[in-house]
Amino acid sequence: MIKTKSVTLYHITQTLKSPFISSIGHVTDRDSILVEMTDVDGVSGWGEVVAFSTPWYTEETIATSFHLLKDILIPLVKTESIIHPDQLQSIFKHVKRNFMAKASLEGAVWDLFAKKQNKSLAHALGGDKTEIESGVVVGISSIPKMTEQISQYVEEGYKRFKVKISPHQDIELIEGIRRKFPNLPLMADANSSYSLKDIDRLKALDQFELMMIEQPLAADDIVDHAKLQQKLATPICLDESIVTSEDARKAIELGSCRVMNIKPGRVGGLTESKKIHDLCKNHHIPVWCGGMLETGISRAHNIALASLSNFTIPGDISSSSRYWDEDLVFPEIKTVNGKITVPSGNGIGFEVRRDVIEKYCDSVTII
Numbered sequence: 001m002i003k004t005k006s007v008t009l010y011h012i013t014q015t016l017k018s019p020f021i022s023s024i025g026h027v028t029d030r031d032s033i034l035v036e037m038t039d040v041d042g043v044s045g046w047g048e049v050v051a052f053s054t055p056w057y058t059e060e061t062i063a064t065s066f067h068l069l070k071d072i073l074i075p076l077v078k079t080e081s082i083i084h085p086d087q088l089q090s091i092f093k094h095v096k097r098n099f100m101a102k103a104s105l106e107g108a109v110w111d112l113f114a115k116k117q118n119k120s121l122a123h124a125l126g127g128d129k130t131e132i133e134s135g136v137v138v139g140i141s142s143i144p145k146m147t148e149q150i151s152q153y154v155e156e157g158y159k160r161f162k163v164k165i166s167p168h169q170d171i172e173l174i175e176g177i178r179r180k181f182p183n184l185p186l187m188a189d190a191n192s193s194y195s196l197k198d199i200d201r202l203k204a205l206d207q208f209e210l211m212m213i214e215q216p217l218a219a220d221d222i223v224d225h226a227k228l229q230q231k232l233a234t235p236i237c238l239d240e241s242i243v244t245s246e247d248a249r250k251a252i253e254l255g256s257c258r259v260m261n262i263k264p265g266r267v268g269g270l271t272e273s274k275k276i277h278d279l280c281k282n283h284h285i286p287v288w289c290g291g292m293l294e295t296g297i298s299r300a301h302n303i304a305l306a307s308l309s310n311f312t313i314p315g316d317i318s319s320s321s322r323y324w325d326e327d328l329v330f331p332e333i334k335t336v337n338g339k340i341t342v343p344s345g346n347g348i349g350f351e352v353r354r355d356v357i358e359k360y361c362d363s364v365t366i367i
């Protein structure tokens with residue numbers, strides 16, 4: 001049983017090693033809110049808000065998440081005795097959307113719950129893989145720079161490579177990469193930069209045998225994606241369009257995709273992530289875990305989630321050093337020979353480094 005004593009929110013800002021560029025947004029300084037929930041027995045669980053400072057990827061921001069946590073979600077949780085983290089869905093049932101805010105607090109509860117059960121978060125979620133395969137994302141730049149980056153990541157052992165595309169940079173880019181790496185496990189993420197009018201451009205990509213195209217069409221669409229999937233040989237993977245397990249059910253029913261990307265933040269937490277995972281597994285839709293340029297805390301949650309059996313495709317979970325000079329967790333999260341070991345220690349299985357948090361922390365709020 002978890003009875004909350006306090007929840008501490010740490011607002012931190014870290015600068016990415018190099019700016020992250022996609023078709024819809026640039027990130028140079030990464031703001032995050034770390035959520036530490038301490039219960040009356042003195043055990044702490046950790047979560048992270050993965051929203052950005054502006055609403056370019058989803059409608060949430062760091063500021064909206066802070067408001068939701070402080071004024072609505074934490075007060076709701078503080079009055080409850082929690083037996084299982086799944087309960088948070090009913091505790092939050094009158095709070096619409098705000099998935100990333102909910103996921104951060106739910107993540108802290110999952111970590112705390114696993115720690116109190118003397119289980120790893122992976123085991124608490126029902127995952128039994130001891131290692132997960134690691135993929136990496138190459139941001140938008142010139143084609144020579146991107147191929148150069150890919151060569152470096154190939155050397156580092158990554159198992160899957162993702163590039164960002166848009167109607168301004170697609171066929172030529174993929175052709176350039178394929179010329180140098182004919183058999184690379186390669187995929188492209190469009191972040192909703194196409195419409196059905198671009199169908200010929202998208203069909204032209206079929207010749208390059210990409211593993212999948214991620215989110216070609218609008219975030220709020222699953223109908224046009226179904227039409228597009230019928231015309232494309234390349235599997236479509238949905239990211240932004242899936243924010244609940246109901247969205248996942250409808251997308252599967254319509255045939256809007258053949259693969260799904262799951263990000264706990266986007267779907268409101270690990271409980272909903274698991275539901276989507278289970279649903280996809282029953283319908284033979286493979287899933288992989290997406291990334292949000294997050295710190296080691298959210299990466300640790302992602303690793304635990306990706307230890308579930310239907311995460312059969314390497315996700316966007318890369319070494320912390322891909323984005324950060326210094327990780328917030330110990331030991332540092334590292335891809336070795338394209339794999340990351342799923343920790344066996346209790347909860348997230350990593351120690352949170354308070355000394356590093358302090359270095360990047362702008363403000364602390366205790367509720």
Ligand SMILES: O=C(O)CCC(=O)c1ccccc1C(=O)O
Binds near residue numbers: 189191239290291294
């Ligand atoms: O390496 C990562 O963390 C994932 C990079 C990435 O593609 C991404 C990063 C931020 C927001 C959205 C996306 C995306 O998957 O669309």
Ligand SMILES: [Mg+2]
Binds near residue numbers: 189191215239240
């Ligand atoms: Mg994406």
